[in-house]
Amino acid sequence: MFDLKKHMKANSIDHAIALLLENPDARLIAGGTDVLIKLRNGKPGFSELVDIHSLEELNFIQQDEKNNILIGSGVVFTDIIQSDIIKKHIPMLCDAVQSIGGPQIRNIATIGGNNCNGVTSADSASTLFALNAVLEIRGKGTTRQVPVSDFYLGPGKVDLKKGEILTTFKITPENYQGYFGYFYKYAMRNAMDIATIGCAVSLKTKKHIIEDYRIAYGVAGPVPMRCPKTEKSVINRKVSKSLLDEISQTIETDVSPRTSWRATKDFRMNIIKELSKRATKEALLRAGEEV
Amino acid sequence: MTTFREITFSINGRPRTLYIDMRKSLLEVLRQDLGLTGAKQGCGVGECGACSVLVDEVLVDSCIYLAIWADNKNIRTIEGEAKNGKLSRVQQAYVDEGAVQCGFCTPGFIMATTSFTQKCTGEKITEDEIRKSHAGNLCRCTGYQNILKAVEKSIHPDKE
Ligand SMILES: Cc1cc2nc3c(=O)[nH]c(=O)nc-3n(C[C@H](O)[C@H](O)[C@H](O)COP(=O)(O)OP(=O)(O)OC[C@H]3O[C@@H](n4cnc5c(N)ncnc54)[C@H](O)[C@@H]3O)c2cc1C
Ligand code: FES
Ligand code: FES
Numbered sequence: 001m002f003d004l005k006k007h008m009k010a011n012s013i014d015h016a017i018a019l020l021l022e023n024p025d026a027r028l029i030a031g032g033t034d035v036l037i038k039l040r041n042g043k044p045g046f047s048e049l050v051d052i053h054s055l056e057e058l059n060f061i062q063q064d065e066k067n068n069i070l071i072g073s074g075v076v077f078t079d080i081i082q083s084d085i086i087k088k089h090i091p092m093l094c095d096a097v098q099s100i101g102g103p104q105i106r107n108i109a110t111i112g113g114n115n116c117n118g119v120t121s122a123d124s125a126s127t128l129f130a131l132n133a134v135l136e137i138r139g140k141g142t143t144r145q146v147p148v149s150d151f152y153l154g155p156g157k158v159d160l161k162k163g164e165i166l167t168t169f170k171i172t173p174e175n176y177q178g179y180f181g182y183f184y185k186y187a188m189r190n191a192m193d194i195a196t197i198g199c200a201v202s203l204k205t206k207k208h209i210i211e212d213y214r215i216a217y218g219v220a221g222p223v224p225m226r227c228p229k230t231e232k233s234v235i236n237r238k239v240s241k242s243l244l245d246e247i248s249q250t251i252e253t254d255v256s257p258r259t260s261w262r263a264t265k266d267f268r269m270n271i272i273k274e275l276s277k278r279a280t281k282e283a284l285l286r287a288g289e290e291v
Numbered sequence: 292m293t294t295f296r297e298i299t300f301s302i303n304g305r306p307r308t309l310y311i312d313m314r315k316s317l318l319e320v321l322r323q324d325l326g327l328t329g330a331k332q333g334c335g336v337g338e339c340g341a342c343s344v345l346v347d348e349v350l351v352d353s354c355i356y357l358a359i360w361a362d363n364k365n366i367r368t369i370e371g372e373a374k375n376g377k378l379s380r381v382q383q384a385y386v387d388e389g390a391v392q393c394g395f396c397t398p399g400f401i402m403a404t405t406s407f408t409q410k411c412t413g414e415k416i417t418e419d420e421i422r423k424s425h426a427g428n429l430c431r432c433t434g435y436q437n438i439l440k441a442v443e444k445s446i447h448p449d450k451e
Contacts, residue, residue, distance in 0.1 A: 102427020191426035
C-alpha cells in the first residue's frame, strides 16, 4: 500500500487549484510514474495528493488559428507519438518521448509530469528547449506564460508557486515552421534507462547556409540547457563536415557535466561532443542537406 | 477520515462493485481483494512489467496504478484470456514456443503481447519493433529468444 493520508480527485483545473490552496501540503499527481515511485520508496512530502489523472481539460493536442501547437500537460507520451500534428510538425518530439521508459510507462506518464519534476534527465525537456516552448501556468484567477528555459530554476526546482498548475505547452509557428530537428539519447541500455546524455538539435537552412541553429542537452548540467556560444558560432555558416567537428569543440565551453554513479564527467563530455555531431548531422539530413 | 472508497469496474467482462482502500494499487486489489493472483509483483516500481494488465485496452503496470483510477474502467488480466477452456492465440503461442520457464513474468508478458498484437494484426513487424514493444517486461529465465518467437507466432499464427 502507498502511504497516502489524503486523496482528493479534482474535477477541473479550477477545482485542482482550489484543492491545492486549501491543502498546502498536497501535491499534484498526474500519471504517477514519479509520485508513486517516491511514495513506494517512502519519500516524505507526497502523502496528500490532488489527483488530476486523466483530467479531460488537460488532455489535448491541437493547432490554434495562429498555428501555435498546443499540448495539454496531461497528454501521455503514447498519444504524443501517435499524434498527426506532432508527427507532421515536430517529429523530433516523437523521437524524444519514444525513448522514455517502455510501453507501460509511455501509456501513463504525462509530458507535464516529466517537466514539473525539474530533473535534468527529463527526456522531453531538451526538445522543448530547442523549440522555445512556452509553458502556460494557471493559478487562482491568474494565467502566466513562462519560456521553458526560465521554468527550470535548479535541480528539482521549477517555477511553480503554491496553488499553481501547468496546463499547456505552446510552440509558436516561428519556432517550428521550416525547422528540422533530431533528438539523440545516449543511455547504458537501449530501453528503460535514464539518459546519460540527451541531445536535441533544431535547425533551418537556406541554400546550404545554416539560418538558425539550436542545440539543447539533458544531463549536461544541473538542469536542461541550450548552448548559446555554439549556436552563435554556427548561425550563417555554410554546411560542411568540418563545421560538425567545430561544433563538437565549441560545445565544451557551453556545458558543465558532472560525475555521478552513472557516468564520470569526462565520459559525459565525450558523449556530449559526439552527440553534437550526430544530432546535427541527422537534422541536416532531414533538412535535405548533404554532409 | 476513512480510506475506503466504492469503485465499480468490469474485470474480465464481469461487473464488480467493491469497497477498496484508496491506498492500494490496482495490483493489490486484484491479488488481495479479488484473489486474482495471475499478475505478479516483481519490482513494484514500474521496471519489470510482471504486473501488466489492460485498462480499457491500454497496457499498464498495475503496481503503479492507483486502484481508484480503475473506477468505471474495463480491466483485463491473464485470468480472462482463455475462453471456454481454450487458450488465447497469444497464450497458445507461448506454450508452443516454449517461452515459459519459471512463469513469473509470463502473465505480464502475455498481456503485453496481447496489447501489441491487437495493434498490428497482419502488418509486417520487425524484430526490433517486437523488442521495443516488450521493453517494459523483464524475464530472468528464458533469454527472450523463445518469447520473441512466441510473439512472432502470435502475429502470424500460420507461419511455422
Ligand atoms: C520505469 C520508469 C522508467 C522511466 N523512464 C524515463 C525515461 O526514460 N525518461 C524520462 O524522462 N523519464 C522517465 N521516467 C520518469 C517519469 O515516467 C516521467 O518523468 C513522467 O513523464 C512523469 O509524468 P507523470 O505524469 O507520471 O508524473 P507524476 O508522477 O504524476 O508527477 C510528477 C511531478 O510533477 C508534478 N505535476 C504533474 N503534473 C503537473 C501539472 N500539470 N502541473 C504542476 N505539477 C504537476 C507532480 O506534483 C509531481 O511532483 C521513468 C519512470 C519509471 C517508473
Ligand atoms: S511489479 Fe509492476 S512493474 Fe514490476
Ligand atoms: S520465465 Fe522466469 S522470469 Fe520469465
